Amino acid sequence: MAASPPTPDRSHTPLADELRAAGCVFAEEEAALLADAARSPEELSELVRRRVDGVPLEHVLGWAEFCGRRIVVEPGVFVPRRRTEFLARCAAERLRPGNVVVDMCCGSGAVGAVLGHEVAGIDLYAVDVDPVAVGCARRNIERFGGRVFTGDLCAALPTSIAGRVDVLVANAPYVPSRAVAFMPPEARLHEPRVALDGGGDGLDVHRRLADAAPGWLAPGGRLLMEAGVSQADTAALILAAAGLDAMVRTSEELDATVVVGTCPS
Numbered sequence: 001m002a003a004s005p006p007t008p009d010r011s012h013t014p015l016a017d018e019l020r021a022a023g024c025v026f027a028e029e030e031a032a033l034l035a036d037a038a039r040s041p042e043e044l045s046e047l048v049r050r051r052v053d054g055v056p057l058e059h060v061l062g063w064a065e066f067c068g069r070r071i072v073v074e075p076g077v078f079v080p081r082r083r084t085e086f087l088a089r090c091a092a093e094r095l096r097p098g099n100v101v102v103d104m105c106c107g108s109g110a111v112g113a114v115l116g117h118e119v120a121g122i123d124l125y126a127v128d129v130d131p132v133a134v135g136c137a138r139r140n141i142e143r144f145g146g147r148v149f150t151g152d153l154c155a156a157l158p159t160s161i162a163g164r165v166d167v168l169v170a171n172a173p174y175v176p177s178r179a180v181a182f183m184p185p186e187a188r189l190h191e192p193r194v195a196l197d198g199g200g201d202g203l204d205v206h207r208r209l210a211d212a213a214p215g216w217l218a219p220g221g222r223l224l225m226e227a228g229v230s231q232a233d234t235a236a237l238i239l240a241a242a243g244l245d246a247m248v249r250t251s252e253e254l255d256a257t258v259v260v261g262t263c264p265s
C-alpha cells in the first residue's frame with residue numbers, strides 16, 4: 001500500500017516564526033487566520049505588522065469567534081472572551097420566543113447576538129455607555145431585530161419594558177481598579193478602561209445593576225452577571241440584598257462564574 005503523503009508542517013513557516021518571535025503563543029493558528037484574511041501580500045504584511053505591534057488578533061481580523069459564531073469586533077471595542085460563552089449559555093436556558101431580553105453592557109453585542117440567533121423571535125435590547133461599542137453592537141444585533149441604545153445602564157432603556165424583562169444579562173466590567181494596571185497589554189492598551197474597571201472591589205456596576213433590576217424584571221425574570229470566582233459570594237449577597245433569589249453557577253471547562261438573581265413571582 002502506498003504511504004500517504006506527509007502532512008505539511010506549518011509550524012515553522014516564516015510567518016509563524018515572525019509571530020512566535022513577537023510573543024504570539026498560538027503562532028501557527030494566527031498565521032493561518034491572517035493569511036486567510038488578507039486579499040494580497042501587501043495586506044498580509046500590514047495585518048502581520050499590526051499583530052506584531054501588539055494589536056489583539058480579533059481587532060486585526062475584525063471578528064472574534066463566540067459560541068461558534070463570528071462576531072464583528074471593531075478597534076476599541078472589548079473582545080468577547082471565551083469564558084463569557086457560559087454567561088450566554090445560562091441566559092439562553094428557558095428562553096422562549098416573545099421573551100424580553102436585555103444585553104446590558106453589551107460591548108460588541110456578542111451575548112445578545114448569540115441569544116438572538118439561538119431563539120428566534122425574542123424582543124432584544126442592548127445598552128452600552130460607549131458609542132464605539134454601540135456602533136459595533138448594531139452590526140451584530142440589528143440583524144436579529146435587536147435595538148441598541150447608548151447610555152448609562154438601565155437609564156438608557158425604553159420605559160415601555162419596565163417590569164417586563166425576562167432576561168437581563170450583563171458582562172459588566174469587574175476588574176478591581178488597582179488590578180487594571182496588571183492586565184495583559186492587549187487589554188490595557190487596546191480595550192477602553194470603562195470596559196475593564198469595575199471600581200474598588202470590581203463590583204460597582206454589579207451593585208448598581210442589582211439595585212435597578214427589580215424595577216425592570218418581570219415576575220420570575222432573571223438577572224445574570226459574570227464575575228470573578230473570588231467575587232462570587234459578594235456578588236450573590238448583592239443580589240440577595242436587592243430582593244432577588246441569588247445563586248452562583250460555575251463552569252470548570254470555561255473557568256467561568258455567573259451569578260443569577262431571580263425576581264420572585
Ligand SMILES: C[S@@+](CC[C@H](N)C(=O)[O-])C[C@H]1O[C@@H](n2cnc3c(N)ncnc32)[C@H](O)[C@@H]1O
Pocket residue numbers: 078079080081084104105106107108109110111127128129130133151152153170171172173174194195196205
Ligand atoms: C467587560 S465589557 C463586556 C462587553 C460584552 N458584554 C462582552 O462580553 O464582550 C463591559 C462593557 O460594559 C460597558 N459599560 C461600562 N460601564 C457601563 C455603564 N455604566 N452603562 C453601560 N455600559 C457600560 C463598557 O463600555 C463595555 O463595553
